[in-house]
Amino acid sequence: MKIAIAGFGALGARLGVKLQTAGHEVTGIDGWPAHIAAINTNGLTVIHDNQAPRKYFVPVMTAQEVTGEFDLIILLTKTPQLDRMLTDIAPVITKKTQLLVLSNGLGNIEVIEKHVARDQILAGVTLWTSSLVKPGEIHTTGSGSIKLQAIGHANAKPVVDAMNQAGLHVELTDDVLTAIWHKAGINSVLNPLSVLLDANIAEFGTAGNGMDLALTILNEIQKVGALQGIKVDIAAIMSDLTNLLKPENAGNHYPSMYQDIQNGKRTEIDFLNGYFAKIGQQEDVPTPLNMMITHLIHAKEDIERVKIAKQQETFEI
Structure with a gap:
């Protein structure tokens, strides 16, 4: 599956690494120049539970630079910046693209509905955690899980299967709110x-x-x-x-x-x-x-x- 993660900070990077390791084609989208440069130059450093650091190479770019088409875009942009992010990445969102919002807070679904049809929206919550220590480096602890629901009538099963292949412990729910x-x-x-x-x-x-x-x-x-x-x-x-x-x-x-x-x-x-x-x-x-x-x-x-x-x-x- 071709996946973009909009908001490639601490949590976005953790999910991106797990999805890439499972064989998916992952692209990060972020707005912090130092973070983007560090990852693209030296790779993403991940330290998990005080284990030895590991390097991962995931391409990361700004919203204005990203091109192509994606099967899934995972939205981890903070709610105040979500509308701007969706506007900026509009050229890479097709009618076949599913958007999964995992950002904290309330009001995200209403923002996404301004940009795409309800049948393209998946909404979820996650208990995965991560800390961005410095540009290009995250520290992760423990494990986590995700609950998600298709807001319209989209088939969420392919997304759930892909994310579970990556060990993200995803569960479908009929009451995501x-x-x-x-x-x-x-x-x-x-x-x-x-x-x-x-x-x-x-x-x-x-x-x-x-x-x-x-x-x-x-x-x-x-x-x-x-x-x-x-x-x-x-x-x-x-x-x-x-x-x-x-x-x-x-x-x-x-x-x-x-x-x-x-x-x-x-x-x-x-x-x-x-x-x-x-x-x-x-x-x-x-x-x-x-x-x-x-x-x-x-x-x-x-x-x-x-x-x-x-x-x-x-x-x-």
Whole structure:
């Protein structure tokens, strides 16, 4: 299968390597020049669970440079940049191309529907993790899984089979929206709290009131979900959170929001806690903790971006 991965950062690179190793023709699409140059020049370095580094050679290019046709495009672009990415890669999307969105957050399906027919859209959630340490190098831990659903009437089985050949543990579901909200609940706990507590997932688990904070966040999300006709299973989310704390799963991982903050990037907080806070405000459902977390993350974004700018000025002098 000919596959493009739009958003070839930490997670995109991990999935790309596994798909390429299984024999698929993989092309990465990304917007970070240093990352693209490092991979195309020296290969992608992958360090898994403190094992010896391994090199993989996957062609990576910008959205403006990519050409040809693809059977599948996996979208891992963050929600705020998704519309722009789809616009830029429109020339390589045919009516036969299936688009699988695995990006965190809510609202992705609505964005994709502006660009392609519903029968081309697959939506999913993933528990695979990865960390982008520097341009051209990722660190990976544990294993993961993916749940996906065809939004229209497309046949998702070829995609599921291809991804399972790569050991990606993909399962078809007929209720992906519930799964997406489930994952958004997990991310709304681990992503912002890892930033605010300066902790990886396992370290978050050592916080005496960590799970109390998680429950408060999830209780607010559950109330918002009820307004949207979505059942948010708090017990199931808490069970997954507990499993993710283990080092053999994702305990040693720093979530993507932590990585974004460290790199001076804007986060996807408005499509996680901020999304729930916004809906709650519109529907007169109190979501004070999600609202506060959203404000704190935006403040942290500003602080870190100023720090990085000052460091760059010092370096240039």
